[in-house]
Amino acid sequence: MAQTPQQRRANLKFAKDQEARRGKSEDQLKKRVKVATKSPISPIWLILLAFVVFGGLIFEVISRIFLR
Incomplete structure (x- = not known):
């Protein structure tokens, strides 16, 4: 059976x-x-950044819903 080009590269x-x-x-x-x-x-800084970004987003959505 002949080799495919992918098999040939892997063998090389x-x-x-x-x-x-x-x-x-x-x-x-x-x-x-x-x-x-x-x-x-x-990872600690990533979690803190996610908390700030998504926490602010959630707070904004809540304030727009309840404090029209």
Whole structure:
């Protein structure tokens, strides 16, 4: 069965990764582990921002309904 272009790209990527691993110890390979990128804003600040924005929106809707 012939390879599709997508399979061919995946096989080339896998082969390239395997070639880069050859001759290296486990310690050197563990250093290659990618670190997940952190958000520049902490979750506490995101929650506070959401509270201010949505709290203000809810207050505005309530004031328009009851305080016409």
